[in-house]
Amino acid sequence: MIELHATDALILVDVQNDFLPGGALAVPGGDQVVPVLNAYIERFAAKALPVFATRDWHPPNHCSFRPQGGPWPPHCIAGTWGAEFAPELKLPEGVQIVSKATEPEREAYSGFDGTDLKDLLKQQGIKRLFVGGLATDYCVLNTVKDALKSGFAVFLLIDAIRAVNAHPGDEQRALDEMRRQGAHFITLSDLA
Structure with missing residues (x-):
């Protein structure tokens, strides 16, 4: 079992309407992560541990969009319904929101890329x-x-992630890569 400590933080990655069923870039089963993440949020909030939520916060002419030659349909445009967090996601008081991919000419998949998250x-x-x-x-x-x-230790919440699988096998390749680089895979039942 893993005990939560004062030096732990929860990172919620891009749980936004456009990535949920009906959104502009829906992730298959994307809505299924919400109740599981809410359970993690409860555990962290109960111990007053920090929760961070990253979000795509794109300008309308972002380089990742097909009209600009990118691979994706326009999604998560700043200030739109699609960019809002899933309404069922129970973000705690004091959640720290990190906006990424905010510059038209710069892609940023990582919550650390071009942000002050670190x-x-x-x-x-x-x-x-x-x-x-x-x-x-x-x-x-x-x-x-x-x-x-x-330099952070990382626990990947494998019961609270879903993949796009734009190419067959992308999900497995991503999991293999994260494990190879040192991420620990856990589920809610692993938390004390």
Whole structure:
């Protein structure tokens, strides 16, 4: 069992309307992560541990969009319904929101890319990150890789992630890569 400590933080990756069923870039089963993440949020809130929520917060002409030559349909445009967090996600008081991919010419899958997330975590003395959200093979993968590179221990919440699988096998490749780089795989039942 894993005991939560004062140096732990929960990172919710891009649990936004456009990545849920009916959204512009729906992740298959994306809505299924919400109740599981809510259970993790309860555990962290009960111990007054920090919770961070990353979000795509794109300009309308973002380089990742097909009209600009990117691979994706326009999604998570800042200030729109699609960019809002899932309404069923029970974000706690004091959640720290990190907006990424805010510049038109710069892609940013990772919550650390072009944001102050690393500094915020270091200032709060955080050593271990518990990461879940969407999508396994893009923003979760890159956030986990950057967290490990930045010296954090990472616990991947495998019961609270879903993949796009734009190419067959993307999810498995992402999981293999995160494990190879040192992420620990856990589920809610592993928390004390």
